[in-house]
Amino acid sequence: GQNIDQPTEMTATEGAIVQINCTYQTSGFNGLFWYQQHAGEAPTFLSYNVLDGLEEKGRFSSFLSRSKGYSYLLLKELQMKDSASYLCAVRDPEGTYKYIFGTGTRLKVLA
Amino acid sequence: GAVVSQHPSWVICKSGTSVKIECRSLDFQATTMFWYRQFPKQSLMLMATSNEGSKATYEQGVEKDKFLINHASLTLSTLTVTSAHPEDSSFYICSARGVRKGYEQYFGPGTRLTVT
Numbered sequence: 001g002q003n004i005d006q007p008t009e010m011t012a013t014e015g016a017i018v019q020i021n022c023t024y025q026t027s028g029f030n031g032l033f034w035y036q037q038h039a040g041e042a043p044t045f046l047s048y049n050v051l052d053g054l055e056e057k058g059r060f061s062s063f064l065s066r067s068k069g070y071s072y073l074l075l076k077e078l079q080m081k082d083s084a085s086y087l088c089a090v091r092d093p094e095g096t097y098k099y100i101f102g103t104g105t106r107l108k109v110l111a
Numbered sequence: 112g113a114v115v116s117q118h119p120s121w122v123i124c125k126s127g128t129s130v131k132i133e134c135r136s137l138d139f140q141a142t143t144m145f146w147y148r149q150f151p152k153q154s155l156m157l158m159a160t161s162n163e164g165s166k167a168t169y170e171q172g173v174e175k176d177k178f179l180i181n182h183a184s185l186t187l188s189t190l191t192v193t194s195a196h197p198e199d200s201s202f203y204i205c206s207a208r209g210v211r212k213g214y215e216q217y218f219g220p221g222t223r224l225t226v227t
Contacts, residue, residue, distance in 0.1 A: 042204055042218040043155070087154055096143055096160045096168070097208070099216060104154040 002026045004090060004102035011108045016078050020105045022071045022088035030093035034062050034073045037085045037104075046073065046086075075107075083109045114138050115207050117219035124195055124226055131191045132222045134205030140185035141207035145216060146178075149202040161188050195226045 003025045012018040024032070031050040035043035047055055049064035049071060061074040075082055085106050089099040114137040124130050134144055143162050147155040159175075161167040161182035169175045179191040188207075192199055202223055206216040 040202070040221075040223070042221045044218075045215075048215070089155075096145075096162070098145060098157060098160055099206075100157070101147075101155045106152070 002090075002100050004088060004100060006086075006088060006102045006105045008103065009106045009108070011110060012078055013110050014078055014080060017074065017076050018078060018107065020073045020075070020086050020107065022073070022102055024069045024071070024088075024090050024102070026069075026090050026092070026100060028093040029066065030091040030097060032062075032064055032071050033089045033091065033099065034060075034071075035087045035089065037087060039085075043087055078109050080109050080111065083107060113209075113217040115141075115205065115217045115219040117203075117205055117222050119222060120220060121223040122225070124224070126196055126226055127194055129191055129193045130195055130224060131189055132203055132205075132224075134188045134190070134207065134219050136186050136207040136209065136217070139207075139209040141188070141209050142185065143208045144182055144188040145206045145208075146180060146188075146190050147204045147206070149204060149221075155204060158190075192224065195224070197226045200224055200226045 005023050034046040037043040047062035054063045059076045064071045085104045087104045088102040092098050116135045118133045146158045149155050157170050158173045159167045159169045161180045163182050163185050167180035182188040202221050204221040205219045208216050
């Protein structure tokens with residue numbers, strides 16, 4: 001089956017660094033995406049990894065280890081507006097290249 | 112570029128009625144569109160995948176006769192929730208993917224459906 005796990009909730013302090021983990025067990029792999037979603041809104045794209053290693057984009061970085069079925073999203077210099085849900089999704093290489101979403105992590109940033 | 116719109120953004124309907132939600136790709140041709148459902152505090156669950164001009168492929172457990180999907184053109188897909196019931200109340204999100212855009216999906220703003 002397809003299984004993508006994330007912690008349900010995390011809390012961090014403004015200005016701090018937080019790492020959100022994602023582990024996956026899927027029948028195929030064609031890239032991993034991270035999305036941010038505020039309540040009642042659509043997901044917005046944050047990052048994409050298809051090869052092992054770290055991708056950095058401003059305050060956000062994402063890491064992938066395909067051999068371990070593991071990724072993390074690193075958020076630096078946390079701001080209150082970063083309070084949101086963070087979703088990792090694995091792209092299926094078969095057929096329509098659909099995304100399989102993880103359970104999502106609700107991050108609360110405290111002042 | 113890569114803008115996807117949905118209409119309506121929210122809708123309230125009575126139990127037993129049908130509701131149609133539109134998903135449009137505004138600046139690219141979407142060969143494939145995806146429909147997701149999201150319940151409060153949960154992640155996105157893929158309902159079905161539709162390719163232009165062909166029948167939709169439904170995920171396991173999704174009733175195809177209840178959730179009718181039409182992808183008649185390269186810029187429009189519709190989801191019709193037939194005989195809606197309160198348990199169908201949810202946030203419905205579409206995404207679109209075009210050939211030139213590679214395999215990345217672009218998400219619409221979502222439609223909040225409330226069935227009373």
